[in-house]
Amino acid sequence: MRQDNRPYPIRRLRDGLQKAWTKHFLVPGFDSVGPGLDVTNPWDVELWGKGITAGANFHLHASRGNLVRIATWQSQNRNGRVSIGDNVLISPGTQIISSIDITIGSNTMMASGVYISDSDWHDTYDRTAEHDKYAPVRIGDNAWLGVRAIVGKGVTIGDNSIIGAGSVVTRDVPPNTIAAGNPARVVRELDPEHPRRRRADLFEDPEKLARDIDQLQRYLLRGNTYWRWLRSIFAPTRED
Structure with missing residues (x-):
């Protein structure tokens, strides 16, 4: 499809189903999770x-x-433990797998296909055991991991730092830097004094944010009819 052909009530129904599924099947999988979970x-x-x-x-x-x-x-x-801060965004295809401890700071964003692991899972010579091939991973506040970035065991990524798409991070990345490559190296320093907007800013007024999103959905789906939606499912055209 080239666009969303669902009528607004159908979109709202799907949103409600997602929330119900999340509450029933996903929330029990957390030791704890804060308000505002959106899946x-x-x-x-x-x-x-x-x-x-x-x-x-x-x-x-x-x-x-x-x-x-x-x-x-x-x-x-x-x-293992995975501790995720406030206002974190995780995109499709991401995997976070812990043998000892992975900490992800608040306001961090992960693009699609990110992989984070604090273990090699097998010893170099003994492929039947992990032995000591593990170490904690720390990702600071307001970090940004690009598409298909890989973060290995024992790595610390500093606050506000950016990891380029496809990078393999095997060593620590200092705060306020951009790192890229395989293995990832610092390619640029960021100004720590430069004004920043973080994801936390989006949630200063949650009720207003919810109203704005609802109004945007109504606008984008305006004019969609049930007939057009059903036709687009069973007999799509280039107009769909």
């Missing part, structure tokens, strides 16, 4: 294991064929 295609999100927490306004977006997976694994006397 797109929650049936394409997998939470596995104990120790997963998230703060307020966690936006988790999956899409058909792009599963989002957040998982922790128990090994001997150790259980």
Whole structure:
């Protein structure tokens, strides 16, 4: 389809279904999760294991064929943890898998296909065991990870830093920098004094934000009829 042909009530019905699915099937998968949880295609999100927490306004977006997976694994006397701050955005296809501890700071954004792991999962010579091939991962506040970025064990990414698309991060990235490449290296420094807008700014007035989104949906879907929507499903044309 070239556009959304659903009438506004159908869109609202789908939004309600997503919220109900999220509350019934996903929320119990968190040890704790703050208010404002927003999940797109929650049936394409997998939470596995104990120790997963998230703060307020966690936006988790999956899409058909792009599963989002957040998982922790128990090994001997150790259980992985994933701690996610406030106002974090995770995009389709992202996987976050923990053997010991992954911390994601508030206002961080992840583009599609990001992979974060705090373990190699197998020893170099003993492919049947993890041994000591694990170390905590720390991602600072207001970081931005580009499409298909990979973050490996023991890495710390500083506040406000940006990781370029397709980068493989194997060493620490300082705050207020842009890192890119394989392995990722700092390619530019950012001005720490420059004014910034963070995702937290979007949620200063949650009720106004909800009204604005609703008005935008009404505008974008104006003129859509049930007949056009059904026809676009069974007999789409270039107008759809």
